[in-house]
Amino acid sequence: MEPTNQQPFELTPFELTKEYLEKIQTAINQQENELIIAEMDELYPADITNILYELEGEEAHYLVRLLDKKLGAEIITNLDADDRKKFLKNFTAMEIAEYVDVLDSDDAVDILNEQPKDISEDIIGLLKDREQARFVNDLMHYDEDSAGGLMQKELIKINIKQSITECIEEIRRQAEDVENVSSVYVVDDESILLGRVSLKKIILAKRGARVADIYDENIVSVKTTAKGEEVADVMQKYDLEAVPVVNIQGRLLGRITIDDVVDFITESAQEDVQAMTGISEDVEEDDSVWRLVRSRLPWLIVGMFGSFLAAKLIASLGNIIQITATVSAFIPLIGSTGGNVGIQSSSLIVQSLADKSGIDIPLSERLWKVLKVALLNAVLAGVVAFFGSLAVDGADVDLSLTVSLSLFSVVLLASFMGTLTPLALNRFNINPAIASGPFITTTNDLLGYGVYLLIVYLLM
Amino acid sequence: MEPTNQQPFELTPFELTKEYLEKIQTAINQQENELIIAEMDELYPADITNILYELEGEEAHYLVRLLDKKLGAEIITNLDADDRKKFLKNFTAMEIAEYVDVLDSDDAVDILNEQPKDISEDIIGLLKDREQARFVNDLMHYDEDSAGGLMQKELIKINIKQSITECIEEIRRQAEDVENVSSVYVVDDESILLGRVSLKKIILAKRGARVADIYDENIVSVKTTAKGEEVADVMQKYDLEAVPVVNIQGRLLGRITIDDVVDFITESAQEDVQAMTGISEDVEEDDSVWRLVRSRLPWLIVGMFGSFLAAKLIASLGNIIQITATVSAFIPLIGSTGGNVGIQSSSLIVQSLADKSGIDIPLSERLWKVLKVALLNAVLAGVVAFFGSLAVDGADVDLSLTVSLSLFSVVLLASFMGTLTPLALNRFNINPAIASGPFITTTNDLLGYGVYLLIVYLLM
Numbered sequence: 001m002e003p004t005n006q007q008p009f010e011l012t013p014f015e016l017t018k019e020y021l022e023k024i025q026t027a028i029n030q031q032e033n034e035l036i037i038a039e040m041d042e043l044y045p046a047d048i049t050n051i052l053y054e055l056e057g058e059e060a061h062y063l064v065r066l067l068d069k070k071l072g073a074e075i076i077t078n079l080d081a082d083d084r085k086k087f088l089k090n091f092t093a094m095e096i097a098e099y100v101d102v103l104d105s106d107d108a109v110d111i112l113n114e115q116p117k118d119i120s121e122d123i124i125g126l127l128k129d130r131e132q133a134r135f136v137n138d139l140m141h142y143d144e145d146s147a148g149g150l151m152q153k154e155l156i157k158i159n160i161k162q163s164i165t166e167c168i169e170e171i172r173r174q175a176e177d178v179e180n181v182s183s184v185y186v187v188d189d190e191s192i193l194l195g196r197v198s199l200k201k202i203i204l205a206k207r208g209a210r211v212a213d214i215y216d217e218n219i220v221s222v223k224t225t226a227k228g229e230e231v232a233d234v235m236q237k238y239d240l241e242a243v244p245v246v247n248i249q250g251r252l253l254g255r256i257t258i259d260d261v262v263d264f265i266t267e268s269a270q271e272d273v274q275a276m277t278g279i280s281e282d283v284e285e286d287d288s289v290w291r292l293v294r295s296r297l298p299w300l301i302v303g304m305f306g307s308f309l310a311a312k313l314i315a316s317l318g319n320i321i322q323i324t325a326t327v328s329a330f331i332p333l334i335g336s337t338g339g340n341v342g343i344q345s346s347s348l349i350v351q352s353l354a355d356k357s358g359i360d361i362p363l364s365e366r367l368w369k370v371l372k373v374a375l376l377n378a379v380l381a382g383v384v385a386f387f388g389s390l391a392v393d394g395a396d397v398d399l400s401l402t403v404s405l406s407l408f409s410v411v412l413l414a415s416f417m418g419t420l421t422p423l424a425l426n427r428f429n430i431n432p433a434i435a436s437g438p439f440i441t442t443t444n445d446l447l448g449y450g451v452y453l454l455i456v457y458l459l460m
Numbered sequence: 461m462e463p464t465n466q467q468p469f470e471l472t473p474f475e476l477t478k479e480y481l482e483k484i485q486t487a488i489n490q491q492e493n494e495l496i497i498a499e500m501d502e503l504y505p506a507d508i509t510n511i512l513y514e515l516e517g518e519e520a521h522y523l524v525r526l527l528d529k530k531l532g533a534e535i536i537t538n539l540d541a542d543d544r545k546k547f548l549k550n551f552t553a554m555e556i557a558e559y560v561d562v563l564d565s566d567d568a569v570d571i572l573n574e575q576p577k578d579i580s581e582d583i584i585g586l587l588k589d590r591e592q593a594r595f596v597n598d599l600m601h602y603d604e605d606s607a608g609g610l611m612q613k614e615l616i617k618i619n620i621k622q623s624i625t626e627c628i629e630e631i632r633r634q635a636e637d638v639e640n641v642s643s644v645y646v647v648d649d650e651s652i653l654l655g656r657v658s659l660k661k662i663i664l665a666k667r668g669a670r671v672a673d674i675y676d677e678n679i680v681s682v683k684t685t686a687k688g689e690e691v692a693d694v695m696q697k698y699d700l701e702a703v704p705v706v707n708i709q710g711r712l713l714g715r716i717t718i719d720d721v722v723d724f725i726t727e728s729a730q731e732d733v734q735a736m737t738g739i740s741e742d743v744e745e746d747d748s749v750w751r752l753v754r755s756r757l758p759w760l761i762v763g764m765f766g767s768f769l770a771a772k773l774i775a776s777l778g779n780i781i782q783i784t785a786t787v788s789a790f791i792p793l794i795g796s797t798g799g800n801v802g803i804q805s806s807s808l809i810v811q812s813l814a815d816k817s818g819i820d821i822p823l824s825e826r827l828w829k830v831l832k833v834a835l836l837n838a839v840l841a842g843v844v845a846f847f848g849s850l851a852v853d854g855a856d857v858d859l860s861l862t863v864s865l866s867l868f869s870v871v872l873l874a875s876f877m878g879t880l881t882p883l884a885l886n887r888f889n890i891n892p893a894i895a896s897g898p899f900i901t902t903t904n905d906l907l908g909y910g911v912y913l914l915i916v917y918l919l920m
Binding site: 011019035037043045046138168171174175180181182199200203218220229232235237239241258259261262263265266268269272273274276277279283284285286289290292293298299300301303304305306307308310311312315316317318319323324325326327328329330331332333335336337339340341343344346347348350351352353361366369372376377380384385387391392393394395408416438439441442449454 | 470504506523531559605628631632635640641642659660662663664680682695696697698699718719721722723726729730732733734736737738739743744745746749750753756757759761762763764765766767768770771772773774775776777778779783784785786787788789790791793794795796798799800801803804805807808809810811812821826829833837840841844846849851852853856874896898901902905909
């Protein structure tokens, strides 16, 4: 790897180039094992994971099997769930079991949950580490997106009656299994969580000190049943690096570390964006063509049906009103402004719903504010629409007034629809982000055309 | 505070109720200082911050001034930047200096940067802790969104020549200033970063061990000039709790902790969503009416101007083609399907651009895949459109064919526009997320209407 820290914006980490990749592929195909091992030795596990994404299944299998089990396990953990599932199809149950044996229990369970039930049972049966098998069996009962599903069993706990010297002994005993420790959890005889002691305090403690004298009782914990979002909110709010997970009696069962939660936060942000843009499955640009099409069609077709309703409405109103080219010229203005206002309104509400601090805003107060913002926007949009319309060939003052008045109504209506739809979805426990997508645009379109043609009918 | 851990989904943390808030407000207005202090003593700083959001400026000032300086400083740090700026208007420079004195240097700089220049200079002059004044003066030179602007000066470093016993002495010396330590950084005589030692290793080290024997050379660092997004990517990729920041020579200058980066990640996700939904300022539901209106108008008006262009196009084509009510009835279908496809395409690309792992997909490969997905979507949408159109009053087979063919073209065009626009914006260093907003909808609308009416003209 060439040293690349010449440019001011460069980070120390490794950047994957096409040349480097080809070199590794050649080495794999010619089975130059020593070269491969030496090269991988220079890299961080996360960088090796990025190389795997670019290799063929068999090449990737060959590469990982060459490496130390612990390193291989970490590389596999770093893969995205979908890719990992495909990747592990090249591995036997025995091979997978070797990695599951050395993983943190939360990562082990993730991998097992991705396998078909019979294979995951085979793998558990093949585990050499019986404690790990027990951990994994415990964790597999929890819902994947709950605190129980996110937690790992590996943690260091100490009885409140013990001394700091015993505590250090305990750390030594568990040191190999438990990585990233910054605190030791304090429990009573029934394993009920009482507090924590930071490693810093342990280092600075006097020789004879007892855990009871120096531990910190102020500890935030979450229940196994807490939702992933709640765990993320709590860790973010209280700036926690790790949060202990307890059962309903308060017994310490595991812990969740911040790195898992950061991944959770980015994933949910991505899911929300996909929901808002009318993509119905969790896809990425490099998924298969068919999967990409399938993820996009449902909302496209819902949107099209909305538009057919609009078409039916306009065509049948055409029997009553004379819809000239000039009248129809403003249909896009009505539709797209309504859509834009609706999306703006709903995205503000979705964001506000996601932020759970503080007191819930009462509905009446919320709507009163929406009314004020909507009125101002509607007046300004109406004025712009009046003068804008005058500039269109064939539009007289009457039609411009009609357009302006319609737009005023559409902005008001769309603001309320955009506010109420996500609130309603949220009430029924549906992700309110989907309301910002084609759904709200379509509804607003229909409303808008109705209002416009009604006003055309009444005024002209 | 009532104990509320009866329900299974409840977290241990405090939930703010209207009753509790009224109790605190009454206590403030009647200056029942002991009651207030006793109540706040039960809460975490983050919970007190949430109470501040609900109080009037003077009430909040009164409450915070009652509390211990260190606690007050933490509460103030938890506030959102905008709210903090408003909140601190009730404080004198001397009062603010008392909090800045006890804050971590990165948080101190954030507060100072929010103040007018003359006030922030006054505050620095009033600091009692001269080391803090020096830290803050150092940090204020960096761009707020760079690693230099995100880092704090507080960290524990140790010379590679020292022993573990000396290292523990160093931790003891700096323990009060530096919170959340999980590693000690190892440097040479020139303060060049060489590696790190985890506190776990220090606890488990033999008495006589030397730093040089046990430290870990594999350490990821970032340069002061690295962008916030890059820091977030690196910490996420390598699962880091803290990352050291070095200058171009590799000298250790500070560190960035994961909690600051988590905030950064959520903020950028929010900004992207706002950009995508056509909101041009960073606003929240509880901002002022005027601010909310102002953040929404620019893109609304851009969208309206696009629609006026569409109106001009349709009205002037009306002189050549006969635009009947039935023909105009399908204008919404063309516009909204084009808009939806464009947004779906662009959001996939925006997401793919944000994910920087792996090799960049070459443009030709990207477009080839877009073409395949677009063709499939276009054929399916075209078929649905043909049969859907037949169901609209007055639409014959000819018109349905026209609609179907137009929709086919619009889906193809919108897919390419939706892909190329964010790529182009990204090339010019503009946030590609804005391309998913009204901008792309408007462009696609215009293209779509043109194609539709052209085909109407050619076929009918």
